[in-house]
Amino acid sequence: MEQLQDTGAEEPPLSATTVFASLAELRDAPGYSPAAIAERLVNSLGMDAAAPLLGVDVELLDRWTSGQDAPNAVGRLQLADLDALIGHLHCAFTPAQAMLWMCSPNVQLGSRPIDVYRTQGSAPVIGAIRAHVQEAFG
Numbered sequence: 001m002e003q004l005q006d007t008g009a010e011e012p013p014l015s016a017t018t019v020f021a022s023l024a025e026l027r028d029a030p031g032y033s034p035a036a037i038a039e040r041l042v043n044s045l046g047m048d049a050a051a052p053l054l055g056v057d058v059e060l061l062d063r064w065t066s067g068q069d070a071p072n073a074v075g076r077l078q079l080a081d082l083d084a085l086i087g088h089l090h091c092a093f094t095p096a097q098a099m100l101w102m103c104s105p106n107v108q109l110g111s112r113p114i115d116v117y118r119t120q121g122s123a124p125v126i127g128a129i130r131a132h133v134q135e136a137f138g
Contacts, residue, residue, distance in 0.1 A: 037080065038065040038071075053117070056075070056078075084122050088129045089101075091133075
């Protein structure tokens with residue numbers, strides 16, 4: 001990952017109000033709607049792989065993708081979590097490398113990343129991806 005250079009200039013502090021002023025509108029933004037995220041995941045993984053990773057059946061994921069049904073709060077969090085993981089994988093690996101990395105034992109995680117994702121969510125796996133990238137390019 002690219003290191004940011006310290007220019008010596010102080011940055012003005014950001015208030016939470018400034019940063020999150022339009023967060024309420026984000027849910028309705030085209031790329032962040034549950035249907036858009038579900039479609040992105042299906043396009044990346046396929047319906048049969050995405051559904052079990054989200055903990056839902058294929059029929060429900062299909063309804064989310066088409067907009068016929070909307071996920072509840074837990075479903076929206078699952079979509080966002082898997083979407084974040086897939087985004088990091090796309091940035092760090094080719095599709096073949098990502099599959100191999102996710103399904104191979106990882107010393108840092110103490111298990112296969114796919115298994116860690118299923119039990120702990122994306123945060124530790126994304127951390128391992130970042131560590132991998134830093135080792136490779138640092």
